[in-house]
Amino acid sequence: MHIVDGALAPEVLIGGGVLAVAGLGLGLRKLPIDKIPATGVLSATFFVASLIHVPVGPSSVHLIMSGLAGLVLGWTAFPALFVGLLLQAIFFGFGGLTVLGVNTVNIAFPAVIAGFMFRGLVSRSNPTFAAIWGGCAGALSIALTTLFVAISLGLSGEGFVPAAKLVFFAHIPIMAVEGLVSAAAVYLIMKVKPALLMADARISRYDAQSPAILAEQVNEANNG
Amino acid sequence: MSHLFGHDQPLSVQGGGQRPSSFVGSFxxxxxxxxxxxxxxxxxxxxxxxxxxxxxxxxxxxxxxxxxxxxxxxxxxxxxxxxxxxxxxxxxxxxxxxxxxxxxxxxxxxxxxxxxxxxxxxxxxxxxxxxxxxxxxTPVGLGHTLYRLRCPAALVHLMMFTVRYISVLHDEYHRLRMAMKLRGFKARNSIHTYRSLGYLFGMLLVRSLERAERVLEAMKCRGFSGHFPMIDHLxxxxxxxxxxxxxxxxxxxxxxxxxxxxxxx
Structure with missing residues (x-):
């Protein structure tokens, strides 16, 4: 999914960079100081997702979970996923610096779109239907990401078009797997802690945490 | 690969670096x-x-x-x-x-x-x-550097939190995965595998949010006002x-x- 440095045309790189800066600006404006720790921890969780390998056929792929990131974080998924990509680019050498903008747009923008499309549906449904919508969000975000990757390759030269098509079709099983895993994750979250997927409810929880909730937290198993 | 972000990483920004840095690293x-x-x-x-x-x-x-x-x-x-x-x-x-x-x-x-x-x-x-x-x-050093290069403070803080918690959450993931292994879980090409891994990731999200709430409370206790002092000697x-x-x-x-x-x- 990462595009490397040197493959894309300069126009695509600049366009991606501008879009990424715009998205980052919007995302950071929606990020109050109070939510920086929570967003950072969630961003780290989505980074860890990319370290989890899932078998697909004879090979394995790593999870991306960008659909779930969009559901949980909304616009702030943009900076959260950007940070992950930046760290991957700098410390693992995946992708590069000049394509960072394009890669961020390709991964974070679908996440935000999927988040906004399915957020309301997920928060209003019972766990089973929420899982279905969550699965749709997960599959859709991967589909859009591969589409965006194909578009950025296609815009950079005629010769890339067959490769772009190949990338798209090769990712269809990955879309299915991401959808299934996201559906299961949403199902569990709706059973265990639905507040995570109710964006509006969560903000009010920060402002006024009732003693009952605090007592509940004390009783919960302390995991570190 | 999360060991790169381990919390026991020597913070070269703090002690001026324990080991003598290389020629390029000295700039x-x-x-x-x-x-x-x-x-x-x-x-x-x-x-x-x-x-x-x-x-x-x-x-x-x-x-x-x-x-x-x-x-x-x-x-x-x-x-x-x-x-x-x-x-x-x-x-x-x-x-x-x-x-x-x-x-x-x-x-x-x-x-x-x-x-x-x-x-x-x-x-x-x-x-x-x-x-x-x-x-x-180090990732922390990178955060300080970006801050000094006038990157938005919110972005740098977000990055520092991410860096701090990647290794913690990766450990958490390994703990959950170990528990699954003890119960005989093996990753295969099956719906069961995808569902179990989905539950695993969902649990990871739930726990990380609970951790984030505790972190925020602890930080508020210590008077966090949205700004970290950047300790470095650049x-x-x-x-x-x-x-x-x-x-x-x-x-x-x-x-x-x-x-x-x-x-x-």
Missing amino acids: DPRVRVVAAGLFSVMVVSLHQIEFALAAFFAAVATMFMTDLPLRLTLKRMAAMDGFIIVMLVMLPFTTPGTAMFTVLGAEASKEGLQHAVLIGIRANAVVLMMLSLLAGL VFRQRDALFGVGFLMLVSVFVILDRFYVVAY
Whole structure:
């Protein structure tokens, strides 16, 4: 999914960079100081997702979970996923610096779109239907990401078009797997802690945490 | 790979570095970060294979001035090359141009082959130079550097939190995975596997949010007001300026030569 440095045309790189800066600006404006720790921890969780390998056929792929990131974080998924990509680019050498903008747009923008499309549906449904919508969000975000990757390759030269098509079709099983895993994750979250997927409810929880909730937290198993 | 972000990592920004840093590592990280960015932009704008190759050798030379372990670096480069190999192999066959050779009835064009080679060299040059220039820079150090380079504070804080919790959550993931293993879970191509891994990730999210709430409360207790004091001793010395100017000159020479000097084939 990462595009490397040197493959894309300069126009695509600049366009991606501008879009990424715009998205980052919007995302950071929606990020109050109070939510920086929570967003950072969630961003780290989505980074860890990319370290989890899932078998697909004879090979394995790593999870991306960008659909779930969009559901949980909304616009702030943009900076959260950007940070992950930046760290991957700098410390693992995946992708590069000049394509960072394009890669961020390709991964974070679908996440935000999927988040906004399915957020309301997920928060209003019972766990089973929420899982279905969550699965749709997960599959859709991967589909859009591969589409965006194909578009950025296609815009950079005629010769890339067959490769772009190949990338798209090769990712269809990955879309299915991401959808299934996201559906299961949403199902569990709706059973265990639905507040995570109710964006509006969560903000009010920060402002006024009732003693009952605090007592509940004390009783919960302390995991570190 | 999360060990890179381990919390027991020596913070070179705190103690001035326990081990003696390499030649490249001895320069101000701000200069190195900017130089890495400049170099990538320069390499991406090169059109001729000869100059891209020269840039790649410049990156190799820089690597030998660092204390990067050679094998690990080559492994990382190979991982990166794995991403693009399919595209590079396909490119000669899909670009129209003068035919060079045929494989199974598909014609490979000279232009396509040149383009593929150029992309491969450019990608490797950028990654190698970035790994070399930023060698020895810890993620926390990178955060401080970006802050000093006037990146938005919210973004830097977000990055610092992410860096801090990646290793913690990776440990948490291993704990959950261990519990699954004890119960006989084996990853296969089955719905059961995907559902179990989904539950695993969902649980990871729930726990991380609960952790985030505790973290926020603890921080509020300590009077967090949205700003971290950045503890670092970044000093911009004369040799950093020299390094910057030298690097800028190298980059400009590459770009100018690439534009005006055409190597005859």
